[in-house]
Amino acid sequence: MTTSVFRFMVHQNRILQLFLFICTSFVSSSSIPWPPKENYFNQTLDHFSFQARNLTFKQRYLYEDKWFKPNGPIFFYCGNEGEIGGFWNNTGLVFELAPSFNAFILFAEHRYYGKSLPFDKSFQQPYIQYLSIGQALADYAYLIEGIKNKFNMTRSPVVAFGGSYGGMLAAYMRAKYPHIVKGALAASAPVRWVAGEGNFHDFFEAVTKDYHDADPKCSEKIKNAFTVAVQLSQKPDVGYKQLSEQLRLCQPIENDFEFYWMLKWARNAFVMMAMLDYPYKASFMASLPPNPVNVSCKNALSAIDPIPTLREAVGVFYNSSQSLMCFDYKTQFIECADITGCGLGNDSLAWDFQSCTEMNLHDDSDSTTSDMFTSLPLTKQQVTSYCQQKWGVTPAFNQLSTFFGDYIWKTASNIIFSNGNLDPWMGGGILTDQSEKVISLMLDGGAHHLDLRSPDPNDPPSARQIRQIEVQTIRSWLDS
Structure with missing residues (x-):
């Protein structure tokens, strides 16, 4: 037997083994270990100051080592803008892969989120500056x-693994620390938009497309509901009362500021349902039924009048338990420097600060011709004014484009950028291969980082195909 023939047979055998591994890996979902093993790492507070090198804080991390064997890989999840346990429970892919890769699983909590708080007053100046x-x-x-x-x-x-902001961090880790991270799977990572590249208004157009694709009459009816709400606001004495009653608000709208707060609260529900439009029941960021966009549309189309249409549509997100007698829009949505919302609680304060310093999460467009919402822009000037008043900082809008602009992905290596075409964040991601070593994958019928979630029988067919490519690519990194 010649050497070339032998190598060919070995290569074919490896492909067959990989194929069999892929075919058996996603048949049933392994249970995610709970509670996770937890510990804290004594972390430096300021990595870039020689004067403050002795200041530290306790950084929380979760891990699982039962599948690890010597020299096996470490699957490292880059913590997002939230408590790390929520991401542990919603990133089932790494637990599916770990046994076959003999991997150690490590989830890091992001500083200033969850329990990884450097100070008692972490969300005040000057403590939040780190x-x-x-x-x-x-x-x-x-x-x-x-x-x-x-x-x-x-x-x-x-x-490195990560989804959304965590996906950005996974890609950044490979680009900045390639000697530490061998490769990165960056799912639903809007690296272009946050760097100020591209048109952020595409985000709301994508939300509208999800609703239009569910039923063209649905997006039209929702758009009409927003239009009628604005018309009612032009006669505030009567209009605000009618809006408050028909929307079943806990606190009535009393002025223009509260009216626009309500509109953004309503828009936020559609944004979140489009992001989390999974084909099965899920409790990630909200407890939602399978295909929440379809359910929202069904409810909207069942209502007769415009404002009840809005109420029934957003109720899928804000009242999924159907136990609320009224909507407390002032506590269910907090306006911030991120036009898509910052969430609630202390995590929202941390994300607001990040949106005020490095992120481009504003939309200067007041156009409504291509989306189903009324005009609710958040301009760069408005963000700057807000951030100066709230945090005493001026946004560095060009910083991410300087550090991690489009050019860097053309020279990087070993990065997978995956996106789902149902996810409104898709337009801000890397949608084409940048090279043979930085590839883009599109999940047809996929919502926000669906590929990172545990495989499910209701997943779209493309989910299995995309995960197969991801597994094969990760294996190739580790074998090189």
Whole structure:
């Protein structure tokens, strides 16, 4: 047998083994270990100051080592803008893959989120000044090295995973620390929009498209409901009363400020349902039924009058339990420097600060011709004024484009950018291959980082195909 023939047979055998692995990996979902193993890492507060190097805080991390074997990889999840346990429970893919890869699973909580708070007054100035992408990336680099030493894994390669903001961080980790992270799966990562590249108004057009694709009459009826709401507001004495009653608001609308707050509250529901339009019941960021966009449309089309149409449509998100007698729009939505919303609680304060410093999450367009909402722009000037008043900071709108602009992905390597065409964040991501080593995958029928979730029988067919490519690509990184 010649050497070339032997190599060919070995190559074919490896492909067959990989194919069989893929075919059996996603038949049933392995249970995600709960409660997770938890610990804290003594993390440096300011990685970029020689004067403050002795200041530290406790950074929380979760891990699972039962599948790990010597020299196996570390699957590292880059924590997002929230408590890390929520991402542990909604990133089933890494738990599916770990047994076959002999992997150690490590989830890092992002500084200033969850329990990883540097100060008692973390969300006030001057204490919040240490919250930045650069500091978070350095945290992850030092944490990885520390965990490698603690668990005797110094020879283990690291693959970074992340979705949305976490996906951005996964890609940034590979670009900035390639000697620490061997490859990254960045799911639904809007790296272009946050860097100020592209048109952010496409986000709301994508939300509208999801509703239009569910039923063209649905998006038209929702658009009409917003139009009627604006018309009613022009006669505030009568209009605000009618709106408050028909929307079943806990607190009546009393002025223009509260009226626009209500409109943004309503828009936020459609945004979230489009993002989380999974084909099965899920409790990620909200408890929602399968295909919530379809359910929302069904409810909207069942209502006769415009304002009840709006109420029934947003109720799928804000009242999924159907136990609320009224909507407290002032507590269910908080306006901030991110036009898509910052969430609630302390995590929303941290994200608001990040949106005020490094992110481009504004939309200067007041156009409504291509979306189903009324004009609710958030301009760069408005963001600047808000951030100066709220936090005493001026946004660095050009910073991310300088550090992680389009050019960097053309020179990087070992990154998968995956997106779903139902996800309104898709337009802000990397949608074409940048090179043979930085690839783009599109999940047809996929919502926000669906590929990172546990495989489900109701997943669209493309989910299985995309995960197969991801597995094969990760394997190739580790074999190289």
